[in-house]
Amino acid sequence: MQPDLLQQLFINPNNGSAANADEITKIVSIAEAFAHTTRITTDADLEALMQDFQVSKIPDGTMDFASYLNYLNQHVIPHSVNTSSPRFMGHMTSALPRFVSSLGMLITAMNQNVVKVETSKAMTLYERQALAMMHRLVYDFSDDFYAEHIQHSDSTLGIMVSGGTLANIAALWCARNSSLGPQPGFAGVEKEGLAAALNFYGYKGAVIVGSRLMHYSFKKAADLLGIGVNSLVGVPVDENNRIDLNALRETLSDCRARNLHIIAVVGIAGTTDCGSIDPLAEMAEIAREANVHFHVDAAWGGPVLFSERHREKLLGIEQADSVTIDGHKQLYLPLGRGMVLLRDPRAAREIEKHAYYIVRPNSFDLGKRTIEGSRPNTSMMYHAALNIIGRRGYEFLIDEGIRKAKYMADAIRARSEFELLVEPQLNIVNYRFVPAGLRNRSDDTAESSLNDINKRLQKAQRQAGESFVSRTTLHLARHGVERRITALRAVLANPLTTEADIDAVLNEQIYLAADSLTRPHSS
């Protein structure tokens, strides 16, 4: 490498040279063009695209950034997915507030490492503040409580992580370590491990209990934490996809009877499938009576707390020992942002780790009590958004999503081609296409055909690239028989999505169904 190329690569000229400004202008125009594409993606087939991503050798020489941007812009970006499109309503992405792109640049440029004070200083305090603001949204403790804990290094109001999966894992890690902690003659599960802990406490095994609609990250948690996926106990749900409280009580006493340690009871505030919310207040009471950690996975639904009208749906969340919330879902932030909030500011002490070079015992370093180590300053997005959008702004966004989901449910009911599968509690709509010939039938053959038709319809729409909904499998009672039903799934969280967009997505499905479903199976 030439020294001058090194200069060019690493030195930001003091005068903001033209090259730099050109690059930024180019990036902004690429990002804007991408956001304004009317299509979701090209109709290029994934298999065909693979041919463009076969090189495994790192080039010897250098490439200038402008050439690389041209490569990206020609071969990669057009075949990416416009997750912010008003007609991309299949997953938990949305248009983002404009300011986040600029902040993304600032976070990258400042490159603070919030694992420790020495590489972040004020940003450590700033992250603690953002966590306290979110903590207060959920728990709303007294001014005195926050004055005591917000900047106290013994206190951990929450743990920032890269996403909800790690948040759930971190919460259950705290729960496992607290509930199988040190005792006279035993150094605790953290030091001695799970087998020794079960042996010391006299348990035959350990379980995590929640509705069978728990997110798949709980499988990862059960596996990682050493209890095994089979010890993740999925309790049946009622017809509204909420945990069956009697079944939960029975499960807990069954576990007790079988001498199984219950690490946590998990409540869900917004299932991934259909957005249903467990009866959290009742679950909190059951968990408290059983003296078990109560975790609420509110990765999706947490921000509903901003809505005066809908927040009662989450009643009981304030009794949870830990709560997962994802910034990149209904806080409208870019990906890479999750957190777990902790009711007891000392709960994370059970996972604390130290080293000589950083996170020393007396330090103020955040990295003492996190699952990740070195971390970017993701809290800037939270802190900014909470201030810029504010409570009333978020309330408006939440209320709008729920209103639009109701609109879509009505639009589905109004079209004989569709069947609404679940009455939406929040802003996720599950439905399916039903051709005329299969309406009012409930036999196995018809159900099997419907599943097949809806799978093909979802694929055809995705492939066409004009709009997008996702699909899932629901277990629904039909005429007294539980069936696995393939559902189309729409997530209504994008502020740019209009009622006309919703109609267009449904009408495209009717059109695609008529067009393709009459063709042979292989189409």
Next chain:
Amino acid sequence: MQPDLLQQLFINPNNGSAANADEITKIVSIAEAFAHTTRITTDADLEALMQDFQVSKIPDGTMDFASYLNYLNQHVIPHSVNTSSPRFMGHMTSALPRFVSSLGMLITAMNQNVVKVETSKAMTLYERQALAMMHRLVYDFSDDFYAEHIQHSDSTLGIMVSGGTLANIAALWCARNSSLGPQPGFAGVEKEGLAAALNFYGYKGAVIVGSRLMHYSFKKAADLLGIGVNSLVGVPVDENNRIDLNALRETLSDCRARNLHIIAVVGIAGTTDCGSIDPLAEMAEIAREANVHFHVDAAWGGPVLFSERHREKLLGIEQADSVTIDGHKQLYLPLGRGMVLLRDPRAAREIEKHAYYIVRPNSFDLGKRTIEGSRPNTSMMYHAALNIIGRRGYEFLIDEGIRKAKYMADAIRARSEFELLVEPQLNIVNYRFVPAGLRNRSDDTAESSLNDINKRLQKAQRQAGESFVSRTTLHLARHGVERRITALRAVLANPLTTEADIDAVLNEQIYLAADSLTRPHSS
């Protein structure tokens, strides 16, 4: 919230309105001013700064972005840490290539979710390509190997994660699940848990073995995975801080004798303290003979493979079953970027998880075999940097860091005020300040004074804010006695750091020592 404010927040005007351009100009100027501050940070005390971060209530109303930026620029950014300063040589941060800030904006704006194809499409293939390029850097298998695996959904050449801690955890997770996998009559540790696995296989416990200089993330891994921190076995090191191979052999046979299952042997390619590299080839052989997973933590040292001159230091890494590399360390990328590379493309199958709504068994979704769930497209930074900087560019950067470390070691030896504590193998230098009165003494009192003096010196330098080295505690033999020695620790990875900067940092220490160390202890 007013609908027009919503528009303003979420809609990127097609014509790239002035407001947007203004914002970006403002951000660029803030980022440039920050990067060009000569100081590392202000001399404001952390305790005093806390007063500025006490608000825990989320405001009701909205705030415009320009006002928020002003707040950031006045109250937060100046008190952050200029981790890219040429005189910030205390931690594993550096100046970054200029293009990463622009890419940071693009990644944020595109908001691809690489957990699944439906929210990333080409970006899934692109991430697989970036992983293959890094895999080839380490393993350099045949063209045929890469042609087969690079875009094959059954193959996992590596797992992208937010950082090295998760990479190490993911590697050991794979190792644990593979080595205690399903057998006739047993569904495997993944399903049945650790206690059942130990019971089925007839082990009394399970351990992870590596040198006692393993990064603290291995404590997290041992805790999380359920074996307990006490089952992380730290083997002694030789005078060069490399694992003692005889002690390793003894430890392994001792574990066997005690009927303990060895999940993995961990080699270190660049200890955090002093950059020492374990004898990887010999360790690989020992692990192979013992039929144990061999993991190499090359979070820091991995990119030394780019250097024709120094890569032999890592000989044996290509025999590792898994290798951790951090993009945000010596690949000069911003924080939030780690990966584990897997020798066997099927190894990650042991941690595979599914759900109805995504990562279905037959899908091409990357999220099937990762520790995180929804994830940002962090691979763009890798892919871009590998192409833009290239092998020769990285080689130059690596060689320069090692050359400068040698310069610093010589500069320390040339100054009677300092003692070089460890001969640097890579680019990390450990040394200490020794006042004239304490030279050539080795009694307890002198050693204790030296530790205290160096602690105070490091703090004084950090507080002054002009330059920065970190500190750690080394266990070094001194006249036949092992002592805990407080070391100053410099990391020479910043391409902008000159020999003059190195001299300036040392001279400032001499100045600060003369100035402050003569004052009473409380200073």
